[in-house]
Amino acid sequence: METLSLEDFIDDKPWGDDVPFLEDIPGENLVAGVRIQRLVTRGDERGDLTVLMSSLLEPVTPPPHVYLVSAAVGSIRAWVYHKRQFDRLAYTNGDIRVVLYDLRKDSPTYQKMNVLDVGAANKILLTIPPYVVHGVQNRGKSIATFVNMPTNVYDPKNPDKSRLRFDHPGIPYKFE
Numbered sequence: 723m724e725t726l727s728l729e730d731f732i733d734d735k736p737w738g739d740d741v742p743f744l745e746d747i748p749g750e751n752l753v754a755g756v757r758i759q760r761l762v763t764r765g766d767e768r769g770d771l772t773v774l775m776s777s778l779l780e781p782v783t784p785p786p787h788v789y790l791v792s793a794a795v796g797s798i799r800a801w802v803y804h805k806r807q808f809d810r811l812a813y814t815n816g817d818i819r820v821v822l823y824d825l826r827k828d829s830p831t832y833q834k835m836n837v838l839d840v841g842a843a844n845k846i847l848l849t850i851p852p853y854v855v856h857g858v859q860n861r862g863k864s865i866a867t868f869v870n871m872p873t874n875v876y877d878p879k880n881p882d883k884s885r886l887r888f889d890h891p892g893i894p895y896k897f898e
């Protein structure tokens with residue numbers, strides 16, 4: 723048998739650049755500072771691949787802390803906001819509703835609400851700035867997962883998360 727060498731390997735074949743793998747979805751009615759980017763999944767006979775974040779197209783603040791959330795059927799995570807970090811949430815599977823609410827008194831979109839249905843049918847990277855209140859619910863029939871790549875680490879000594887109960891009457895959205 724011929725001796726294998728590293729030169730026998732062939733160079734990788736990148737995707738073509740016909741479809742941008744992270745594309746802004748313009749949202750005229752979005753809460754100020756919120757950004758939505760379409761995630762593109764490319765497949766082959768082995769499965770598929772989705773880029774969740776990249777500095778190839780523009781500079782990004784590297785995520786110092788990345789975690790996967792698994793959401794049980796019907797489960798609600800709400801309401802929260804952060805004082806320092808931007809959340810950068812990648813939704814690629816399941817059927818998840820994200821609700822955003824602007825309680826920043828000095829914001830041009832004060833008291834605006836956005837309801838986004840995301841997941842398998844609408845794969846997005848969602849950037850939520852500090853002080854924007856948000857909550858998520860798994861509305862699908864099976865466990866759904868999502869990845870958060872916030873701009874800050876989760877510091878157990880000083881968690882940057884402020885909470886309000888999900889059924890608080892002060893927020894005009896009712897999780898069912």
Ligand SMILES: Cc1cn([C@H]2C[C@H](O)[C@@H](COP(=O)(O)OP(=O)(O)O[C@H]3O[C@H](C)C(=O)[C@H](O)[C@H]3O)O2)c(=O)[nH]c1=O
Pocket residue numbers: 789791799800802809856857858870876878
């Ligand atoms: C991220 C993290 C969390 N935790 C603890 C803190 C909580 O007691 C528990 C669950 O944390 P989680 O961040 O899941 O808490 P939620 O309020 O459910 O937040 C989730 O739902 C909302 C809507 C989101 O926007 C968050 O991105 C998402 O994480 O784990 C840690 O101990 N270490 C960690 O690194």
